[in-house]
Amino acid sequence: MIDQALTTHDALEDPRNAEILIYVNGALVPRDEAKVSVYDSGFMLGDGMWEGLRLYDGVWAYFDEHMDRFFEACKAVSLDVGMDRSGILDALEKTRAANNMHADVHCRLMVTRGPKVRPFQHPSLSRSGPTMVIIMEHSKPVDKLKDAGIRLATVPQVRGLPMAQDAKYNSHSKLNCVIACLQAEQAGADEGLMLDPHGFVNTTNACNFFVVRKGAVWTSTGDYCMNGVTRAKVISLCQANGIPVFERNFSLVEAYGAEEAFLTGTFGAQTPVASIDGKPIGDGTRPVTARIQALYKKAIAEHVAAVSGA
Structure with missing residues (x-):
C-alpha cells in the first residue's frame, strides 16, 4: 500500500473558503464568479508575476521583503503593476477585511500584463493595463x-x-x-x-x-x-x-x-x-x-x- 502523497502546501479543509471574496482589478467578487479574460496575457502565455504572503495576527509577514522581490521581478520584465506597494497593501487589507480574516491565512497576489487585443505573444498587444487578482484562503498546514x-x-x-x-x-x-x-x-x-x-x-x-x-x-x-x-x-x-x-x-x-x-x-x-x-x-x-x-x-x-x- 502506497502512503497518500503530501505536498508542502497541504492545508486543513476549511468550509469558509467556499464563500471567500476574491479581488479582481479593484472589485471584490464571490469565488465562483471571479474571472479574467481568455485573452489575458497570464492565461495565454504565463506572462505575469505573483507573490505568496502569509497573515499572522493581522500582519502580513515580511511584507517589505516580499514587495522588494515582487517589484524587482516586475521591473525586470517591464511589467507595470499599476500601483505602488502602499496601494498593494491597501488592496490586501481591503480583501482581508471583506473576508473577515485575521490569522492562518495564505494569500496569492497575481499581476499579469493584462488582456491582449489579439491572441499572440508580443507584449505590445497588451494595451489596457495590468490584471491584478488577490486570492486569500483560510489555510493552516496539516x-x-x-x-x-x-x-x-x-x-x-x-x-x-x-x-x-x-x-x-x-x-x-x-x-x-x-x-x-x-x-x-x-x-x-x-x-x-x-x-x-x-x-x-x-x-x-x-x-x-x-x-x-x-x-x-x-x-x-x-x-x-x-x-x-x-x-x-x-x-x-x-x-x-x-x-x-x-x-x-x-x-x-x-x-x-x-x-x-x-x-x-x-x-x-x-x-x-x-x-x-x-x-x-x-x-x-x-x-x-x-x-x-x-x-x-x-x-x-x-x-x-x-x-x-x-
Whole structure:
C-alpha cells in the first residue's frame, strides 16, 4: 500500500473558503464568479508575476521583503503593476477585511500584463493595463507535514541557467516546476528535488532545500533558486544564533548522508524531509530543524508585535 502523497502546501479543509471574496482589478467578487479574460496575457502565455504572503495576527509577514522581490521581478520584465506597494497593501487589507480574516491565512497576489487585443505573444498587444487578482484562503498546514515529513525524488528536470528563465522570477510561467512535480509523483514521491545545470542539489519544485550535516546547515549557492524570503530568514537566524550555515554546492551523496533535511517556504515555514529517492534522512529526531522552527516562530511573533505596535 502506497502512503497518500503530501505536498508542502497541504492545508486543513476549511468550509469558509467556499464563500471567500476574491479581488479582481479593484472589485471584490464571490469565488465562483471571479474571472479574467481568455485573452489575458497570464492565461495565454504565463506572462505575469505573483507573490505568496502569509497573515499572522493581522500582519502580513515580511511584507517589505516580499514587495522588494515582487517589484524587482516586475521591473525586470517591464511589467507595470499599476500601483505602488502602499496601494498593494491597501488592496490586501481591503480583501482581508471583506473576508473577515485575521490569522492562518495564505494569500496569492497575481499581476499579469493584462488582456491582449489579439491572441499572440508580443507584449505590445497588451494595451489596457495590468490584471491584478488577490486570492486569500483560510489555510493552516496539516499536522502530518510536521510529523511525517515530505518524500522527495530527484528528477531529471533541472533549474536552468538564468539566460533561459531565471529562477529569480516568481512568474506565472511555472511549467518547469510542474514537470518536475509530475516526475516526482510518477516516481512515487511527494515533490521533486531539482538539480542545477552542473548536477548540484538545488531546490524542490515548490520550496527551497536545506540539509543538516554534523550540526551545520547547508543550502545551495542560490544561483539557480528562487530568492526565497523564508530561505533568507532561516540563513540569518542561523547566523544570529550560533548555528553554522553555508551556501555552497553539494551533491546528492551529501544530501543522502545528511542527518536532517527540510524545506522552506512562506506557507509551511520549515517542512521536514523524510526521505530522498527512498533513502531515509537521519533517524527522524531532527533537533536542528526543531530549533530553527522555534527560532522562526519567535522571529515571526517579534515581527508581528513590531508592525502592529503590540
